[in-house]
Amino acid sequence: MAKTVVAVGGHIGDMELTAGPTLAKVTLEGGRAVIVDCTYGERGHPTLAPSVYREQKLHEAQFFADKIGAELVTLDYSDGFLPDGEEVAEQVAAVIREARPDLLITHWTRSMHRDHERAAQAALRGAFLASIPMEEIAAERHSVPQILHAENWEDMDGFEADTFVAIPEEAYARWREGIQEHAFARGETYGFRFIDYYSALMEVKGCLVGEKRAAAFKSAGTEKFALAGP
Template identity: 55%
Template sequence: MKTYLAIGAHIGDMDLTAGPLLATAALAGHRTAIVALTPGERGHPRMSPEDYKAQKIEEGRTFAEKIGAEFRVLDYSDGFLEATQEVSLQVADIIRELKPDVIIAHWKNSIHSDHANASIIAERARYYAGLPMDHPLPRHGVGRFVYAENWEDEEGFQPSLYVPIPDEAFERWRDAISGQAFARGETYGFRYIDYYTALMTMRGCLAGVPRACAFAVPSSSTRDVVDLL
């Protein structure tokens, strides 16, 4: 059994981009987890950050339960996430605890500063988790680190890893993501579910399967198709 850990800037980021992979892995008997560095509480034009924060946390928890993932959210501020040593060490503690074989993170270039900083945080956390330190948990080296495909993080993103998404995992993901208001288009009107469903279909065409999620791998120029099942 492997452990897959997705680290996102806000609740919903990894649900959309890595959620199908996590659902696939969970169905195959692997352990999966989502960590959101902020709730994403400033993402609703008509709700107060306090009210939307409570709603987002409940939506994120329900999503994770439906796809078979563990869920954690840190209490940093949406829109003001900084790539500090403090938050990187906090995430490193989670990595030491969960011992993931695979980490999924944001691509480093984004129109959203929280996403760009979350990418830096995840990479630093991976590094810190592997260092010998005076720490109650043993160090842990992560075998594979990949970047998810997010429409806000497209600059320079070059996918090289394609993961087929079987029908059962896709349906589980679609049912789960439909429980999030922003994904349904109820905040700013963007049709997230349609977009990522179409994206999986397009990536599936390139991978020779009905649906796939694409990921960028550091220092990779080849196209690999990995079937988690």
């Protein structure tokens, strides 16, 4: 398993939910995990004002990171308004240059949520920017060896998993304890039982690879180069 992983999500909770079990596995094995949440996800509650839910989401994100032993980076963008320019990609590139990950995880490039798509584009573009010489940036460049797209029921257009990561019991338990703090994951916002869904999904994917549980990903292919180039 990779020693250092950076996971880039559109909203607080996205990578925690989908890549979280894998990140917990990495930290349990003595590695480093960095979660980059591009927006607060503060508009996702049917009764709480965005300003109130924003503070709750920040708490949920830090709680989860602490539970699995990950680091948290929250970018200052509002839910539904993640820009698609260079600014976000440059922020992701800065994280990549500092963390020097063996693995980058992000959304699939096609989704029902624009923030998911733009986070994926920023991650791929950021990986490209981190890999090229930049005289005005002191940090050394870094080329990410592997990029994976996490399986997400909201990002399934054209998604076909080709990479599976076995999730040990302790990693699953830490993920479950951390993700329970997220109101949306518990089904308290719009009723979808995210924790049950992804727990069951890991068991289904585990059946395919002879493990009790496994997380599924799609390797970055041609879209990596289509979106990351100058």
